[in-house]
Amino acid sequence: MHPHGLLSFPLTPFAADDTVDLAVYADHLAAQIEAGPSGLFVACGTGEFTALSMAEFRMVVRRAVKVAAGRLPVYAGIGGGPAIAREFAAAAAECGADGALLLPPYLVESTPAGLLRHIRYVAEPARLPITVYQRANAVLDPETAVALLDVPTVAGIKDGRGDVDAMLRLVTAVRTSGHARAGEFGFLNGLPTAELSAQAYRAIGVEGYSSAVLCFAPDIAGAFYRAFADGDDTATRTLLARFYLPFAALRAQVPGYAVSLVKAGARLAGLPMGGVRPPLVDPSPDHVDRLAAIIADGRAALAGIEAGRVSTVEAQ
Numbered sequence: 001m002h003p004h005g006l007l008s009f010p011l012t013p014f015a016a017d018d019t020v021d022l023a024v025y026a027d028h029l030a031a032q033i034e035a036g037p038s039g040l041f042v043a044c045g046t047g048e049f050t051a052l053s054m055a056e057f058r059m060v061v062r063r064a065v066k067v068a069a070g071r072l073p074v075y076a077g078i079g080g081g082p083a084i085a086r087e088f089a090a091a092a093a094e095c096g097a098d099g100a101l102l103l104p105p106y107l108v109e110s111t112p113a114g115l116l117r118h119i120r121y122v123a124e125p126a127r128l129p130i131t132v133y134q135r136a137n138a139v140l141d142p143e144t145a146v147a148l149l150d151v152p153t154v155a156g157i158k159d160g161r162g163d164v165d166a167m168l169r170l171v172t173a174v175r176t177s178g179h180a181r182a183g184e185f186g187f188l189n190g191l192p193t194a195e196l197s198a199q200a201y202r203a204i205g206v207e208g209y210s211s212a213v214l215c216f217a218p219d220i221a222g223a224f225y226r227a228f229a230d231g232d233d234t235a236t237r238t239l240l241a242r243f244y245l246p247f248a249a250l251r252a253q254v255p256g257y258a259v260s261l262v263k264a265g266a267r268l269a270g271l272p273m274g275g276v277r278p279p280l281v282d283p284s285p286d287h288v289d290r291l292a293a294i295i296a297d298g299r300a301a302l303a304g305i306e307a308g309r310v311s312t313v314e315a316q
Contacts, residue, residue, distance in 0.1 A: 002184070003131070009212060012048050013274055025060065040072060048277060048280070065097060086122050089125075093127040133190060145157065145170040156187055162197065164197070216268065243301060250291060265291055268292055
């Protein structure tokens with residue numbers, strides 16, 4: 001089954017000696033699961049897939065599978081060149097993952113037809129359902145999206161481009177293709193701070209989204225998702241204005257903050273995550289202070305929303 005709903009993309013913590021800290025990782029995963037996502041996507045972009053060795057990748061996936069213990073599915077990031085991506089897909093299956101997210105191919109730009117060849121090369125021998133991540137140099141067109149329906153191990157597409165018009169064309173082409181898998185094929189909103197575009201993507205039939213905020217402020221991320229799912233426009237607008245838009249503005253100030261600012265948020269939450277591996281850079285002290293203030297204001301907004309609900313119930 002393709003993932004849906006609110007999705008967690010856990011961080012990968014590094015200890016002072018630059019090894020993966022599996023104890024902190026287990027605590028982080030447990031907190032993510034408690035927040036109620038419908039799936040864990042480990043060792044993906046937020047989890048610094050490109051910075052991990054194969055041995056570290058295996059450790060991360062195995063630990064996630066162990067902590068999840070069947071309560072929710074675990075998906076693992078795979079990528080690099082085609083042969084390496086195949087190796088990661090095989091490793092993810094061996095480690096017990098339920099599926100994989102195929103990141104864009106390393107460096108090389110091509111055509112949609114060339115991208116289709118790459119996806120087939122990785123996915124056809126895979127023992128796991130694979131979601132294709134569209135972003136950067138991996139751009140699909142409607143014809144290619146429909147062709148993916150003929151690859152049984154490809155379960156869906158995650159979009160990280162943010163071109164809603166282009167994504168509408170992909171969704172429409174697949175859903176109206178008449179293919180036997182057209183209805184079950186999945187689509188996800190995978191933009192950084194996807195909450196900003198959640199309502200626009202829902203309008204074109206893409207309701208599930210990834211939430212980096214879940215990694216450091218699960219109370220805010222969970223409340224936003226519930227408001228989004230329930231159609232509570234007042235709550236969603238309040239959280240967008242008070243938290244998500246300021247957070248996105250800070251995130252946009254430095255390349256790589258989509259990962260390192262999230263990791264700084266997790267450290268503010270009390271998890272000894274360590275820093276990011278190169279070429280990413282950790283946020284400056286001023287930016288960390290600004291992040292702390294944004295989180296505090298988001299929680300104040302959330303408290304106001306909850307207080308308003310309590311008052312309404314009491315009045316009834």
